[in-house]
Amino acid sequence: MNKKTIVALYDDLSGAERALSELEAANLRQDFTMMGADSAKLGSSASLATENRLESWRHAADFGEDPNFDARDRRVSMLTGIGVTREDADVFAEGVRRGGVLLVGRVEESMCDSALAVMQRHGSVNIPGRAQGYREAGWSGYDAAAADYDSAQVAEERRRAAAASLRDVNTQGVNTQGANPAAGAPAATPTVTPAATPTGRVDVNRD
């Protein structure tokens, strides 16, 4: 059977976990693994239960790669090794470096659309938009020698992503019901417009 590699970047752990839970309900969990969960939980008080859950998510799928693929210098090669283009792999690896979480799956082509719908529903990042945002801030590509963001930088990055997401929603006039692009992110910055919900989250349905 023909398989596809599918990858989604989330700004925080909660979106990725919700997507993975739904994939589990659809009997697709065994095809997915998670990258970046360790750095993404920075700043949260992770309980033992959370740790155990993360451990199970990380090992949901066996891609046959080095079990240490989450290391900074192996992120891009792990992704390109399973078919991700170099350009996208750079963006995904940079997202993980900045506290994001990747869901990486290899699914049968016949199940691809179902998995895509689930992954998009839980606030996955717009890949070209995020790449453009990075570049506008001076980024030119993933640098494995650069240290991962610390908790303060991760929090700031999530605030920036939430604000950018809100700007996109407001400028594109997207219906604000459904998915959750900045779920779990800290409360939105003062740039939030009255269109935001009281929690600072905005639900987006791009379907």
Add this chain to the structure above:
Amino acid sequence: MADEPRKVGVYDTDGNRTATGGAAGSMNWWVIALVVLVILALLYFFL
């Protein structure tokens, strides 16, 4: 935004990006085949 929103990356194992939604990637072949057929038909009728 300069590019179309793309919230999930879909790839063949050889590293080619596939259009989100599945069928669009293979549609190009049908378009090319159709154009070739139309050209052949036009040549047949006019030459």
